[in-house]
Amino acid sequence: MEKKEKIGVYVCHCGTNIAGVVNVGEVSAWAADKLKDQGVVIARDYKFMCSSLGQELIQKDIKEMGLTRVVVAACSPHLHEKTFRNASKGAGLNPYLTELVSIREQDSWVHTDKVAATEKAKAIISGGVSRVIHHEALEPLHVPIHPDTLVVGGGIAGIQAALEIADAGFHVYLVEREPTIGGHMAQFDKTFPTLDCSACILTPKMVDAGNHPNITLLTYSEVEKVDGYVGSFTVTIRKRARGIKEADCTGCGICWEKCPKKVVDNVFEAGMGNRKAVYVPFPQAVPKYPVIDRINCTYYIKGTCKACEKFCPTNAIDFAQEDEIMNVQVGNVILATGYDPFDSRRITQYGYGRLANVFTSLEFERLCNAAGPTGGNIVLRDGKTAPQVVGIVHCVGSRDKNYNEYCSAICCMQSLKFAHLVRERTGAEVYNFYIDIRTAAKSYEEFYHRLLDEGTHFIRGKVAEISDAVRLPGEEGKLIIQVEDTLTGNQLRVPVDMAILSAGLEPRRDSKAVAKLFGISCSADGWFIERHPKLDPVATVTEGIYIAGCVQGPKDIPASVAQGAAAAARILGKIQQKEVALEPVRATVNEAQCSGCRICNNVCPFNAILFHEDKMVSEVNPALCQGCGTCVAACPAGAISGTGFSNEQILSQIDGLLFLNIPKKEAVAA
Amino acid sequence: MTVTPEPKPFEPVMIGFTCNWCSYRAADMAGTARMKYAPNVRLIRLMCSGRLDPTFVFKAFAGGADGVLVSGCHPGDCHYINQNYKALRRFHLMQRVLTQMGIEPGRLKLLWASAAEGAIFAREITKFVEEVRALGPLNWNANIGHPTADHELSSVVEGQPSTKEVTA
């Protein structure tokens, strides 16, 4: 007779989270009784199994009763599987002989019928018990961690992460799509709440990153392909051709001075200003090398001009330069690709794009910036008239069922900042139209009070329309902002010279494609998904890929910096450990049963299955195998087994869930 | 006037296969958000929907399940790149086989749910439970039983012309 396992069943109350719906006492008594034939020798229920006392209960039983298997019925394995596995390990039982089944997220939290929920808990535990019998003692796989790191995105989050890792003595590739690092922060004028000049606090970090011996700066570059897995990613990066020989360029600027072709700068100047066909996005760009915009450069269009080449004192122009493809090995990746502003043209009733003096927040930042298209003067579209009344519209594209339901976190502070700058620079009257004033972080509320003291008019109401249809005397030549002041209950027509739309933050337009490239998930909106929304905001479910900054969701600069640093710290920890333990969920081919049909070879997306021509059998490379199990299901001979999710385990779990493992069949629902 | 007690509605027993990365997390999310759904579906966690061997589905039906749910990541979002397409192919195959066995194909459902779609997961489960409830109990042992039994086999063959042998 086969030796029966000795199984301990532990049912957690989780306070009242489980016990409030599921009758935990009844369930554990049932397990002890009905699952005895399966091998259950002890069944306990306890208030908080994950507590040290709860864990000690398990450990005591393992040692004293010689348990060979453990089943814990509590919360989701995504939360505490490791906890209970470690507890077993501590008592000398292989951690993979412990199974955690969820009777909380899958049962007590989602059902109201207590009787049905209790029955379901019994079924879930029964499934877990039948399954765990077939578990094997496994050892995690250890893979080496390459000490280099890839940071994608050269905004403030990416720069921070790169500097932290580089300062710790490890090498970083910092890849940025634009010709310079700096991101959106480089476009701003002042930052709230301190009203520090944005460029002044950013450029030192940019320079550090540009000069750091441990950072390889790859600007005007993009990641094209990512292969491999944590610890050993092979990344293909395309360094686009700048048309400038970096070794020879001194950044003197003669080329863009002499270039005759003016182009509207839709990226850095948000369409408000011009640049040349050969350009640096802004004077403090890092690196200092310009870029030739091949779409607009006369040479590439007509074959003439070449003024830059003529005047370059160091002969650094190279029209024939080609893109360079490089392959790098890295151990970990941080994605810090930032956000795109909401396209305000979508809200047609606000008139952006149709009414001249309606500006977006990014356009206004450029107006304010001393290095911007108007030299820092806040003027209307005609380029000279200063506004006398300015309206600032909050929540454009945010908190709106028609566009984005979420709050973009920074627009209230940004709107207050604008109100202050307008007042300071033009003395104009300012109206802020808001739904709520969200000033939650440090010194933010005080900033709001400062604005109140400055005499800013705050009107609580979501702007209905901005129009040029004037009607009443005094409105001539103005834009009319139509809004309901919900605090007084009046409809208002507010005539303004300039309207500023505080546009919300949206994920980058290509975020879904980028997520797929790196093998991580995006939410439906397009923000990258963190491993746990509360407790693990910078890791993803893909080992080795981390996220930082607005790519994870709208946030301000301090939060982006914190996330960049956090991701860097996690990676430094992994690098220090030199290797990482991977879950031993893998597939193995039983040579004896393999007929060499090779169906599995084609089914594997990671090319982890090799075929041995000499022996006519397939073999799984355990390092490349990710444990999805598709080959296990595909093998017609059943020659591939999946550790952790074998056929025996799953089939037994099905039996258990349907109570087929109990000698006298229980009435299955009805 | 005699009062006849309301007959208790038939409660289908259902098994659901979820993938570790998306649909299981969707179920978790439904739990964390305390969304309520019908308690009839008992979930099994696989690493990937591509792991789903059709044997599992038939085992579930043969074991007493009235309905089976297969769920995974949305096409294009599979954590293992494109294994959910394998699940999709197997799903269509299984539906064909079920139909040929005389089982309503509506007892097997395919649901794509991303980790953020807890609400959709909950809603779809409740909907599926009602659909299976309307189909009634499967009663595998009574209706399908052991197809190697001659009389049952012949009844299956007579009822399903598609199973008749095709002459060479």
Place this chain on the structure above:
Amino acid sequence: MKEYAYFPGCSLEKMAVSYHMSTRETTRKLGIKLNEIDDWNCCGATTYFYIDELLAYTLCARNLAIAEQTGLDVVAPCSACYKNMYFTVAHLKKDPDLAEHVNFALEEDNLHFTGDINVKHLIEVFCQDVGPEELKGKVTKPLTGVRVAPYYGCQIVRPQKEKEDVEQPQFFEDMLSAIGATPVNYPLKMRCCGGSLMISSRTAALSMVRNLLQCAVDSQAAVVATACPMCQVNLECYQQQVNQEFGTNFSMPILYFTQLVGLAMGIPAKKLGFGKEFVTLAPALLQPGQVVPVPD
């Protein structure tokens, strides 16, 4: 050849007879056949739905049930008729219980409403089913230089149906461009004319009409084009009262779009119902094909 079940609506019989005439003429020229729905009844206008919803639905459903028998889609020139019948179809399709009640009443007349019918506004037929290209092809006397304010009115796109643009639709402008006219930027093009408020709260409605007229003047329009009899009447027939009430001096012609299209297609003005206006058109406008100066 395009064929529709034609629902003129009560206004087109008398008050908006020029709309009726110009509709007939232009559709004929465009090769569209309009078969007037047999024994049609009033759609309930704006008010009935607020008095008794069930009876109002039944009223509309009766017209639709009769039209269903022809197998043709319904076209209504009046925005209120259009809105009422469109949403009758939509709501009865979504609510089988309501449909059952309505059909119970219709049975008295041996009618049954299935919902298998589409309701279109006349302007939709011009702008989508015919389209600007085909329209342009039929234009012989383009309205060059005529500045027209496209007055959509409020009921054409409200409530929103599916994904239509309710803020800045351009189909009216496109149609006006196709017939050679110059559509002006008319910011209040979707604002309500007051509707039946003109009867229940005269001053409020006059003030609304005044805003619309002022905006048309400010937009330098020579004429306002409408697609609804109520809008036309409110804007034109009450202009004198507006002038009296507010001391203004409006003299803005308000025409139906079909009249303008008819002019552009070379149809004689008399046949398009001209000669019945309160505010007469500048003679130049009746001679399209000439460049018309901007009125001051």
